[in-house]
Amino acid sequence: MLTCSRHSVFVTGNKYKLMEVQAILKGTVDLESHKVDLPELQGTPEDIAAEKCRIAAEKLQGPCITEDTCLCYNAMNGLPGPYIKWFMESIGHEGLNRMLDGFQDKTAYALCTFAYSKGPGHDPVIFDGKTPGRIVPARGPPDFGWDAVFEPDGFDQTYAELDKDVKNTISHRFRALEKLQAYLAAEKASE
Numbered sequence: 001m002l003t004c005s006r007h008s009v010f011v012t013g014n015k016y017k018l019m020e021v022q023a024i025l026k027g028t029v030d031l032e033s034h035k036v037d038l039p040e041l042q043g044t045p046e047d048i049a050a051e052k053c054r055i056a057a058e059k060l061q062g063p064c065i066t067e068d069t070c071l072c073y074n075a076m077n078g079l080p081g082p083y084i085k086w087f088m089e090s091i092g093h094e095g096l097n098r099m100l101d102g103f104q105d106k107t108a109y110a111l112c113t114f115a116y117s118k119g120p121g122h123d124p125v126i127f128d129g130k131t132p133g134r135i136v137p138a139r140g141p142p143d144f145g146w147d148a149v150f151e152p153d154g155f156d157q158t159y160a161e162l163d164k165d166v167k168n169t170i171s172h173r174f175r176a177l178e179k180l181q182a183y184l185a186a187e188k189a190s191e
């Protein structure tokens with residue numbers, strides 16, 4: 001859970017996401033953490049992100065922010081995309097590489113979609129961030145999801161090998177949060 005000056009709350013069950021969001025927003029937004037179990041939905045990344053936020057706002061009966069993360073293979077027209085969580089849990093880093101065995105194109109992109117709702121009954125606003133890269137055999141600490149198999153463009157290190165401070169200035173999450181921050185700041189200024 002993340003509380004900003006407008007008492008909005010970041011809802012996630014993923015402690016690594018929360019740590020990154022806290023590190024990226026540090027100093028600009030007051031954070032507070034709380035875990036709520038949200039359903040894994042199907043659809044386009046944008047529709048999933050919006051619906052996830054609607055459900056969280058209903059559960060909390062108040063304003064909130066949620067985020068959904070995709071890992072999209074270009075050779076597979078964007079899949080596994082929003083279903084990456086199940087692929088990661090079922091087949092692991094090696095399987096995520098093997099899926100591309102029959103393809104020359106190993107490029108992929110990480111996509112983060114934040115959604116912000118003013119509360120139940122309010123349509124969520126969407127903010128996305130994308131980082132292009134490619135899928136490589138796992139290197140670096142295996143702690144956070146598929147970090148070890150994603151090498152962002154312009155780097156010869158995987159997300160997992162990169163210093164956290166570096167990942168947090170080029171990541172899909174950082175890019176989406178930049179937009180969300182600007183939106184919240186403008187909203188606050190107009191009050």
Ligand SMILES: O=P(O)(O)OP(=O)(O)OP(=O)(O)OC[C@H]1O[C@@H](n2cnc3c(O)ncnc32)[C@H](O)[C@@H]1O
Nearest residue numbers: 012013014038067068069084085088144145146147
């Ligand atoms: O409660 P929520 O916020 O939904 O947390 P989650 O862990 O279920 O997250 P998602 O539904 O967005 O699924 C995304 C999957 O990708 C993983 N993931 C998310 N961000 C990542 C990142 O920056 N690097 C590596 N793996 C990441 C995450 O661990 C999940 O397995």
Ligand SMILES: [Mg+2]
Nearest residue numbers: 038039040085
């Ligand atoms: Mg989830």
